[in-house]
Amino acid sequence: MKIRELSLRGFRNYEELRLSPVSGVNLILGDNAQGKTNLLEGISYLSTGHGFRTRKEAELIRFGADFADLEATVFSGDRDQQLRAVLFAGRKPRQLYLGGVKQKTFAGFQGLLTTVLFCPEDLMVLKTGASCRRRLLDHALCQLRPGYEKALTEYNRLLEHKSRILKDFREFPSLADTLPDFNLRMAQLGSVIIGYRANFLEKLDRCTARYHLEFSGGREQLKLHYKTVSTILDPKCGRIELEQRILEHQESHLRAELESGQCLTGPHKDDFDVELDGISLKAFGSQGQTRTAAISLKLAEREIFREDTGEEPVLLLDDVLSELDARRQDFVLNQIKTGQVFITCCEKDRLTDLGEVFMIEGGCLK
Ligand code: ATP
Numbered sequence: 073m074k075i076r077e078l079s080l081r082g083f084r085n086y087e088e089l090r091l092s093p094v095s096g097v098n099l100i101l102g103d104n105a106q107g108k109t110n111l112l113e114g115i116s117y118l119s120t121g122h123g124f125r126t127r128k129e130a131e132l133i134r135f136g137a138d139f140a141d142l143e144a145t146v147f148s149g150d151r152d153q154q155l156r157a158v159l160f161a162g163r164k165p166r167q168l169y170l171g172g173v174k175q176k177t178f179a180g181f182q183g184l185l186t187t188v189l190f191c192p193e194d195l196m197v198l199k200t201g202a203s204c205r206r207r208l209l210d211h212a213l214c215q216l217r218p219g220y221e222k223a224l225t226e227y228n229r230l231l232e233h234k235s236r237i238l239k240d241f242r243e244f245p246s247l248a249d250t251l252p253d254f255n256l257r258m259a260q261l262g263s264v265i266i267g268y269r270a271n272f273l274e275k276l277d278r279c280t281a282r283y284h285l286e287f288s289g290g291r292e293q294l295k296l297h298y299k300t301v302s303t304i305l306d307p308k309c310g311r312i313e314l315e316q317r318i319l320e321h322q323e324s325h326l327r328a329e330l331e332s333g334q335c336l337t338g339p340h341k342d343d344f345d346v347e348l349d350g351i352s353l354k355a356f357g358s359q360g361q362t363r364t365a366a367i368s369l370k371l372a373e374r375e376i377f378r379e380d381t382g383e384e385p386v387l388l389l390d391d392v393l394s395e396l397d398a399r400r401q402d403f404v405l406n407q408i409k410t411g412q413v414f415i416t417c418c419e420k421d422r423l424t425d426l427g428e429v430f431m432i433e434g435g436c437l438k
């Protein structure tokens with residue numbers, strides 16, 4: 073899978089950009105605040121349907137512009153495909169086109185351009201709050217499993233609604249009557265989400281451990297543990313049982329939810345633990361160990377995509393190399409010899425023998 077042509081109009085700080093990337097490594101060079109990360113975000117938008125730095129569509133449109141127009145020719149599934157997204161500054165919904173044909177939803181783009189994104193924040197993904205790790209799972213699964221994205225979108229909609237009820241029911245007590253319906257539907261969708269996450273984490277665990285072992289010179293054994301609703305002892309037990317376990321958990325937490333006014337039960341609280349040789353990485357890992365494990369996690373994600381789809385995903389590396397020491401840089405660079413890669417970097421004289429160089433200055437290609 074690769075991007076042959078990319079055009080960004082009115083997207084972030086780009087008035088108009090046309091880029092013809094190479095199949096291998098594309099080095100995006102430029103000073104700070106010139107638009108390097110924005111370029112990766114444009115690519116990522118066509119792959120996932122949203123910006124990776126914001127959920128607000130309006131922020132993606134160039135200040136003062138009426139719309140943003142993103143277009144890419146992607147070689148995927150043995151042929152060229154034309155992906156286009158137009159975002160509007162007002163309330164008008166975005167328009168998506170595949171090969172010039174208007175699409176109702178983003179589902180039509182599913183799987184045509186898969187990307188694995190790696191940014192400096194990801195280096196600390198194993199040390200920070202659980203939401204980063206859930207985002208990692210969601211980013212991967214939404215691209216790989218249309219059923220997951222559908223369940224998650226619906227779940228999040230219900231979650232928002234239920235949270236509002238829990239806040240407002242004191243004022244409007246009859247609202248609480250609707251809670252059982254919400255709980256049932258959220259347990260059904262929750263069982264779908266947890267099932268997908270359990271399978272994905274099992275693969276991710278195996279694959280990440282392999283990279284980490286190699287990376288640490290055969291010294292460290294890494295293990296991932298899925299942490300979900302506490303009544304679920306085996307997250308791979310099947311939908312029906314998962315649903316039952318979630319319902320039990322909801323029931324035992326009903327009072328606490330009403331008292332706290334918060335939605336305390338469900339996969340929106342999920343997380344996963346990482347252990348190195350049986351010791352929690354979050355609590356005891358050194359900086360180097362944490363970064364190494366995070367890189368292994370990303371490389372594993374890429375491998376799973378490749379195995380799952382039969383296509384090599386496009387790798388987006390935002391500024392990560394500058395945060396790594398030489399040995400780790402070499403490890404990453406050795407692993408990215410296949411497939412199409414976009415790397416952003418500030419330093420002009422480094423890495424330039426790696427592939428094609430594109431200089432970005434003030435949202436323009438130099
Ligand atoms: P760094 O090396 O510091 O990471 P960068 O080249 O990655 O820099 P970007 O994050 O891509 O820089 O952002 C460049 C500029 O884009 C910022 O100065 C920001 O103000 C501008 N920008 C962001 N969103 C918009 C927008 N919607 N319209 C216009 N400009 C924007």
Ligand code: MG
Pocket residue numbers: 108109110390391416
């Ligand atoms: Mg940047």
